[in-house]
Every structure is written in C-alpha cells, then in structure tokens.
Amino acid sequence: MNDRRLLLVHAHPDDETIGSGATMAKYAAEGALVTLVTCTLGEGGEVIPPELAHLAADRDDTLGEHRIGELAAACEALGVTDHRFLGGPGRWRDSGMMGVASNDRQDAFWRADLDEAAGELVKVIREVRPQVLVTYDENGFYGHPDHIKANRVAWRAFELAADPAFGEGEPWRIAKFYFTAMARSTMRRSAEAMREADVRFLVEDVDDLPFGCADEEITTEIDARAHIGRKIDAMRAHATQISVDPPWFALSNDIGQEAFAVEHFILRAGTQGPTVPAAPIEVGGLGEPYKLEDDLFAGID
Numbered sequence: 001m002n003d004r005r006l007l008l009v010h011a012h013p014d015d016e017t018i019g020s021g022a023t024m025a026k027y028a029a030e031g032a033l034v035t036l037v038t039c040t041l042g043e044g045g046e047v048i049p050p051e052l053a054h055l056a057a058d059r060d061d062t063l064g065e066h067r068i069g070e071l072a073a074a075c076e077a078l079g080v081t082d083h084r085f086l087g088g089p090g091r092w093r094d095s096g097m098m099g100v101a102s103n104d105r106q107d108a109f110w111r112a113d114l115d116e117a118a119g120e121l122v123k124v125i126r127e128v129r130p131q132v133l134v135t136y137d138e139n140g141f142y143g144h145p146d147h148i149k150a151n152r153v154a155w156r157a158f159e160l161a162a163d164p165a166f167g168e169g170e171p172w173r174i175a176k177f178y179f180t181a182m183a184r185s186t187m188r189r190s191a192e193a194m195r196e197a198d199v200r201f202l203v204e205d206v207d208d209l210p211f212g213c214a215d216e217e218i219t220t221e222i223d224a225r226a227h228i229g230r231k232i233d234a235m236r237a238h239a240t241q242i243s244v245d246p247p248w249f250a251l252s253n254d255i256g257q258e259a260f261a262v263e264h265f266i267l268r269a270g271t272q273g274p275t276v277p278a279a280p281i282e283v284g285g286l287g288e289p290y291k292l293e294d295d296l297f298a299g300i301d
C-alpha cells in the first residue's frame with residue numbers, strides 16, 4: 001500500500017466502471033487506497049435480462065437491493081475494497097432520467113438538501129483524507145439529474161471539508177479535483193471502428209450523443225490498458241445495466257460504446273502536474289500534439 005488516496009463520487013452503481021473503471025483498477029493494483037462513494041442504489045434503472053425484469057421499480061421495486069450486489073462484485077473485479085453509499089444504503093433514491101415523475105419523490109437524490117448530502121461526503125473526506133477527488137462535470141457528464149447532483153454535492157463537500165468552521169473532525173483540503181471526460185475525437189474513432197466491426201449494438205452519430213468534450217479540454221490521460229480486463233469483468237457484474245461484447249458495451253438503450261482502456265479527465269481545481277506526450281491515437285490516446293498529465297497524483301507526491 002502506498003500513501004496515495006483517491007476518492008471517486010458516482011451517482012449509480014455502474015457509473016464507477018463505465019467512466020473510471022480502468023483507472024480505479026490501475027490505482028488499486030498500484031497500492032493506492034481507492035474509495036468509491038455511490039450516491040444512490042440505482043433503484044430506477046431499466047433491466048436488461050428478461051429474467052430479472054421483475055426487479056424494476058414498477059414491479060417488485062427490488063432493483064436497488066440487487067444492484068448493491070452487482071456493485072460489490074464490480075468493486076471486487078476492480079480490486080476496490082473501500083466502497084460506501086452516500087449517507088448509507090438507500091439514504092437517497094435514484095431520481096430517474098431528467099423530467100420523469102420520480103424526480104419529484106421526497107427521497108429523490110435530485111431533491112436532496114445540498115448541505116445535508118455534502119455533509120455526509122465531508123465525513124468520508126475527513127476520514128479518508130484523499131489527495132484526489134473525481135466526479136462528473138457540472139452537466140453530470142450527460143445530463144442525468146443524479147449525476148448533476150453528484151457534481152454539486154462533491155464540489156460543496158470539497159469546499160466544506162477544508163473549512164475549519166464546518167462540522168466535526170480535522171479539516172482536509174483535497175489537492176486535485178477532476179471531472180471524468182470523453183474526447184469527441186476518441187468517440188468518433190471508436191464509432192468508426194464499431195461500424196467496421198459490425199457489432200450487434202446500435203451505432204449512433206457522436207454528435208447525437210449527450211456527452212463528449214473537445215480534445216483541448218482534456219488535462220489528464222490515464223493509460224490503464226494493463227487493467228482493461230478488470231473493467232470488462234466489472235461491466236459484466238452490472239448485468240442489469242450493461243451488455244458486454246468486448247471491447248464494446250451497451251446500456252439498456254442498446255447504443256454501442258467502447259470500454260476505453262485509456263481514460264480521460266479534466267482538472268477542475270488544483271495545480272496541473274508535469275505533462276508528457278499523449279498516448280498514440282491507435283491505443284485510445286489523444287496522440288500528437290497533446291501533452292497531458294499521465295497520473296492523477298502528478299505534482300502531489
């Protein structure tokens with residue numbers, strides 16, 4: 001174990017793997033403490049396997065409980081041993097996609113009191129004392145209300161954890177705050193490869209997808225190719241949400257995506273560390289002429 005401590009805040013079981021799974025596996029394998037906080041149980045998700053359809057919210061409403069098990073299996077696959085649900089399992093419920101009726105439930109994460117939810121995350125931050133925090137950008141990566149709220153709660157907790165006038169425990173200032181990111185150029189190349197591979201999933205035009213950023217916004221590139229097998233295994237663990245046909249996967253909308261082994265991030269707060277030439281495009285990097293951090297802890301230790 002080294003002294004590196006990485007905290008990730010994700011909205012639902014499966015997001016950790018989709019957006020940062022290879023990176024989590026890499027740092028866990030290198031001996032860092034990787035702590036995952038998941039904000040809901042994913043109670044409102046769709047269910048892919050027909051034999052599990054009864055779990056859905058409008059049937060038995062036991063999908064949240066089932067996804068606790070999926071997430072435990074995914075964390076084991078990633079080598080992540082420290083996982084918490086924000087405020088405890090079921091404290092806040094999956095709000096559903098933007099605009100649906102479940103957004104208005106009293107227990108919806110989207111309606112959570114910001115300082116109350118952030119206060120729960122401050123407890124974890126002051127206990128773990130992470131140097132690095134990762135979550136979504138202000139749009140929640142793709143606009144889901146729970147993802148947007150996760151960004152807001154994480155940012156508020158980032159501020160409060162460092163404030164000696166707030167709450168109990170020793171204040172802790174996190175050195176670097178990152179957003180998960182996906183470069184549109186990488187997405188385009190992936191979509192082209194999917195078309196050529198004639199995969200069984202739908203291939204959408206990148207411009208029609210609700211996520212992706214300009215290459216120039218990326219600050220950090222984590223080459224976790226050595227750990228892609230763990231990411232694929234973790235995706236398989238989330239069987240109600242993800243279909244896997246490596247290196248491709250799809251959610252219940254059946255829109256094909258690539259399980260990237262090189263994952264990108266945007267530094268939102270903190271000082272950028274030393275940069276190196278980006279990995280080649282052929283392996284999923286941004287390629288020339290980009291120079292990026294190749295380590296989330298760059299410049300800290």
Ligand SMILES: CC(=O)N[C@H]1[C@@H](O[C@@H]2[C@H](O)[C@H](O)[C@@H](O)[C@H](O)[C@H]2O)O[C@H](CO)[C@@H](O)[C@@H]1O
Nearest residue numbers: 012042044045046094095096097251252253
């Ligand atoms: C990756 C992610 O955030 N998944 C969420 C999302 O699930 C999507 C939702 O059910 C949508 O209606 C489908 O078309 C899409 O395929 C799903 O990925 O929203 C769910 C409800 O809030 C959430 O449980 C799931 O984790």
Ligand SMILES: [Zn+2]
Nearest residue numbers: 011012015144
């Ligand atoms: Zn999600």
